[in-house]
Amino acid sequence: MSNYVIQADQQLLDALRAHYEGALSDRLPAGALFAVKRPDVVITAYRSGKVLFQGKAAEQEAAKWISGASASNETADHQPSALAAHQLGSLSAIGSDEVGTGDYFGPIVVAAAYVDRPHIAKIAALGVKDSKQLNDEAIKRIAPAIMETVPHAVTVLDNPQYNRWQRSGMPQTKMKALLHNRTLVKLVDAIAPAEPEAIIIDEFLKRDSYFRYLSDEDRIIRERVHCLPKAESVHVSVAAASIIARYVFLEEMEQLSRAVGLLLPKxxxxxxxxxxxxxxxxxxxxxxxxxxxxxxxxxxxxxAIAKRRK
Structure with missing residues (x-):
């Protein structure tokens, strides 16, 4: 179970109590001001100002409240100090996302995009949102403008390599971890000496599992990495990466369709x-x-279909 601790002042304690008023518990541990019990998280606020978040949603709930003061993760994961979503959204950040994992035809494509502070508003003004909310025509219209504006990197896992990895026993989650890290390596090198203030991966597994899958990699991007659910709503760089990845996936599908002589459905x-x-x-x-x-x-x-129709 994940444990996250923040140090709160009285103003933040009051805000926490008001926000979770409907889930306050009558049973308080020694030294506690109040406690919150929900199915996915237990929150205990102590008189010392320490606030402990425990449970499956501990990371996400803690991230809503930390304002850059004092934070720690008491798991072996060594998650970087959490930042509130609105704070992450204003930083110069790399976002990373993938497409193609649920499609039978076509590759897996991972893209990463670096959107610094001066370009956040410009990228948002392009109508950038999660690629799953955009049709193919919108993707083809928006993606080139994004790619011309911000540094980005793409890694494509083609089907022959995918099938070799899969037959070797590699789970798809490990494939995605390898692809994300390799894409981040390329982009971090490309933007140097600039350094992102945050690296945000659209969460497909927890951060500790992500790094365990990378244990054999020659180079691992670790600093300031956040694995967050629905990350496209946290920072525009993730939404931009999602669109770039979808755009490249569509191009790959068109090439494969020509190669096999059939329009391949998604x-x-x-x-x-x-x-x-x-x-x-x-x-x-x-x-x-x-x-x-x-x-x-x-x-x-x-x-079976092909056999029946012979």
């Missing part, structure tokens, strides 16, 4: 099964190695 639904079956019948099962994530259930379904 996702992993029934239309994907039909498209894979057509590829098997026209080009052979081995063609899927070049354009699909073979361990998805779609492969088995497509083989």
């Amino acid at each position: 996702g992993a639904g029934a239309i994907v099964d039909e498209a894979a079956a057509r590829i098997i019948r026209a080009r052979g099962e081995e063609m899927l190695e070049t354009c699909a994530k073979l361990h998805f259930a779609n492969t088995k379904k497509a083989l």
